[in-house]
Amino acid sequence: MKTEVLKEIIKKKLSREDFAVLTNLSTSKSQIFDSKKLLSKEFENYENEINNYYNLKKNGVIDGTEIFILNYISPIEVIIIGAVHIAQYLIDLLKNFNFAVTIIDPRKYFTTEQRFKNIKIINEWPNKALEKIETSSNFALITLTHDPKIDDPALNYALKNKFFYIGALGSKKTHENRCKRLKEAGFNEKEIKSIHGPIGIKFGGKSTPEIALSIVAQLVSETNKLLLNSKK
Amino acid sequence: MEKPSETILESANSWIETQQKVALATVIKTWGSSPCQIGSKMIINEKGDFLGSVSGGCVETNVINECLELMKNNISFKKIHFTIQDENAWSVGLACGGELTIFIEQIN
Numbered sequence: 001m002k003t004e005v006l007k008e009i010i011k012k013k014l015s016r017e018d019f020a021v022l023t024n025l026s027t028s029k030s031q032i033f034d035s036k037k038l039l040s041k042e043f044e045n046y047e048n049e050i051n052n053y054y055n056l057k058k059n060g061v062i063d064g065t066e067i068f069i070l071n072y073i074s075p076i077e078v079i080i081i082g083a084v085h086i087a088q089y090l091i092d093l094l095k096n097f098n099f100a101v102t103i104i105d106p107r108k109y110f111t112t113e114q115r116f117k118n119i120k121i122i123n124e125w126p127n128k129a130l131e132k133i134e135t136s137s138n139f140a141l142i143t144l145t146h147d148p149k150i151d152d153p154a155l156n157y158a159l160k161n162k163f164f165y166i167g168a169l170g171s172k173k174t175h176e177n178r179c180k181r182l183k184e185a186g187f188n189e190k191e192i193k194s195i196h197g198p199i200g201i202k203f204g205g206k207s208t209p210e211i212a213l214s215i216v217a218q219l220v221s222e223t224n225k226l227l228l229n230s231k232k
Numbered sequence: 233m234e235k236p237s238e239t240i241l242e243s244a245n246s247w248i249e250t251q252q253k254v255a256l257a258t259v260i261k262t263w264g265s266s267p268c269q270i271g272s273k274m275i276i277n278e279k280g281d282f283l284g285s286v287s288g289g290c291v292e293t294n295v296i297n298e299c300l301e302l303m304k305n306n307i308s309f310k311k312i313h314f315t316i317q318d319e320n321a322w323s324v325g326l327a328c329g330g331e332l333t334i335f336i337e338q339i340n
Contacts, residue, residue, distance in 0.1 A: 001256060001339050003248055010242055025260070028309035028337045059270045061260055061333075068260050068335065070271045 001030050008032055009072075016074045016100065020054050025066040033069075043067060075100040076223055077135070081126055081154045082144035083110040086169070089212035090142070091119055097220060099140075104129040106150065126154035138226070140165035140219055142199065146174055152181060159191050165222040167199035167215060174198075240284040244275045244339055252277045255299035257336045259286050260311075264330035278303055286334055290314075299336050309337035 001023070012019050012032055019034040022043050029042045033054065039047055049062045050069060057071045075098045080087050083105040094101055102120045105111050111121045122129040130153075141158040143151040146169055158166045159182070168178060175197040182192050200214030201221075247254045259272040274284040274292070276299040286295055291314050298312055315331045 001337055003245075003339055006241060006245055006248070006339055010245055013241075023258075023335070025309075025311065025335055028335075068258075070258075 023068040078140045093216045139163045143168045146170040167196040261333035
C-alpha cells in the first residue's frame with residue numbers, strides 16, 4: 001500500500017461516509033472506492049463484481065479474482081441527553097464501538113470540556129439542538145437526565161423521527177409517568193413501547209459504570225439487529 | 233465490517249511520519265472458527281513493535297517474523313496461509329481449529 005492511499009483512507013474515515021478500500025493481491029496496489037469514484041486500471045475489469053460486493057457491504061476476496069474489498073461503514077450516531085456522571089462512563093465504553101456521540105445538555109455547569117474531552121457537546125435545550133442535526137432512522141437516543149423538561153422533548157423528537165434505538169433512564173415509576181405524558185402527547189402504545197425504559201439490560205448492577213455497561217450492551221444488541229436487517 | 237473507530241491505520245501513519253518502516257498485515261480470508269474477522273489488522277515496525285491483532289494470539293508471532301523478513305529484504309507484499317495442519321500454525325497453536333489467510337505488505 002502506498003502512503004498516499006493510507007493518508008486518503010484516514011481522511012475519508014473522518015467524512016463519516018460509507019466507502020471501501022480495494023486491494024489487488026497480486027500487485028498490492030490499492031484504491032478507495034465509493035459509488036462516485038471511478039476504478040483505476042488495476043480494478044476496472046472487475047467493476048460488476050466490485051459493485052456487487054460494495055452494495056452488499058460484503059468483505060473479502062472477490063470470488064475468482066485477486067481483488068480484496070474491505071467496507072468502511074459510517075458510524076451509528078448516538079445522541080445522549082444529559083451530561084451527567086453516567087455519560088462519562090458511557091463515552092468511555094462507546095469509544096470501542098463504531099458510534100459517533102453527541103451530548104446535549106442545556107445546563108452549562110455540566111457540559112464542561114474538562115469532563116468531556118473530544119466529544120461533540122451542544123449546550124442547548126434538546127428541541128433546539130436536535131433541529132440543527134440532520135437525523136435519520138440510523139440514530140439512537142439515550143436520555144439520562146430523568147427530568148421531563150429536558151428528556152421529553154428529545155423523546156418526542158426521536159419517536160417522530162423513528163430512531164432505531166430510544167432508551168430512557170429512570171425508575172419503573174418514572175418511566176410509567178413518562179409513558180403517560182407521551183400518551184397525552186398523542187403517541188400510540190406501540191410507539192411508547194418501543195422506548196427501552198428503564199434503560200439497559202438487566203444484570204443486577206446498580207453502580208454508575210454497571211448502568212453504563214447495561215446501556216451499551218442493549219444499544220450494541222439493537223445496533224447489530226439494525227445492521228443485519230439492512231444487509232437483507 | 234471495518235469499523236472507522238479503529239485507529240490502527242492512524243497509528244501506522246504516525247509511525248511512518250517518524251521515519252519508521254511499517255508493514256501492514258490484514259486478514260483476507262477465514263474458514264471455520266476464527267476469532268478475528270476479515271479485515272482485522274496489525275501493524276509492525278522494524279523493531280518488531282506491533283499494534284492490533286489478526287487472530288486470538290495464535291499466529292501473531294509468526295506474522296511478526298514474516299513482516300520483519302519482508303521489511304529486511306524489501307519485498308513489497310506476501311500472502312500467508314495458516315491451517316490446523318500447518319506446522320507453523322501448530323507450533324504457535326491455532327487452537328481454534330480454523331484457517332486463515334493473511335496479506336502482509338509494506339506501506340511506503
